[in-house]
Amino acid sequence: MTAYAIGHIRPETMNEDILRYIEEIQSTMDPFEGSFLVHGRQVEVMEGTWPGTVVLIGFPDIERARGWYASEAYQALIPLRADHIAGDIILVDGVPTDYDASKTAANLREAAGL
Template sequence: MTAYAIAHIRPETMNEDILRYIETMQSTMDPFGGRFLVHGKEVEVMEGPFPGTIVMVGFPDIESARAWYASDAYQEIRPLRTDHIAGEVVLVEGVPADYDATGTAAALRTVAGL
C-alpha cells in the first residue's frame, strides 16, 4: 500500500543549507522508491489558518517511507532543513484504490454506539 511523507513547512529565508538540502533530497529517496508528489507549489487555503506550504513524497509502502527517514543519507542532510525551517513531518499509509469511506463511517458508528 502506498505511503506518504508529508511535511508542513514554514520557510522564512533561503540560504545555502536549504538549497543543498533540496539538491540532495532526491538522491536520499531513490533507494526507497520515493518520488515527489508535491514540492515548491503554493497552497490554496480553503479553511482555517495555514501558514507555510506542503511537501509530499510518495513511497511504495510504509516500510520504505520509514527506512528512508531513518536512513543515514537522509539523517545526514536533515539538519540542513531543521536548523533553518520550522515545520512538521509525518509518515502515513494511504488507502487502497477501492476504498469507500462509508465502511469507515459504519465502523465508527459501531464504536461510538450511534
C-alpha cells in the same frame, strides 16, 4: 499500499544549507522508490489557516517511507533543513484503491453505538 511523507514547511530566508538540502534530497529517496508528488507549492486555504508550503512524497509502502527517513543519507541532510526552516514532518499510510468512506463511517457508528 502507498505511504506518504508530508511536510508542512514554513520557510525562512533562502541560504546555502537549504539549497544543498534541496539538491541532495532526491538521491536519499531513490533507494526507497520515493518521489515528489508536491514540492514547495503554495496552498490554497479553503478552511482554517496554513502558513507556509506543503511537501508530499510518495513511497510504495510505509516500510520504505520509514526506511528513507531513518536512512543515514537522509539523517545527514536533516540539519540543513531543520536548522533553518520550521516545519512538521509526518509519515502516513494511504488507503487501498477500493477504500469506501461509508464503510468506515458504518464501523465507527457501530463502535460508538450510534
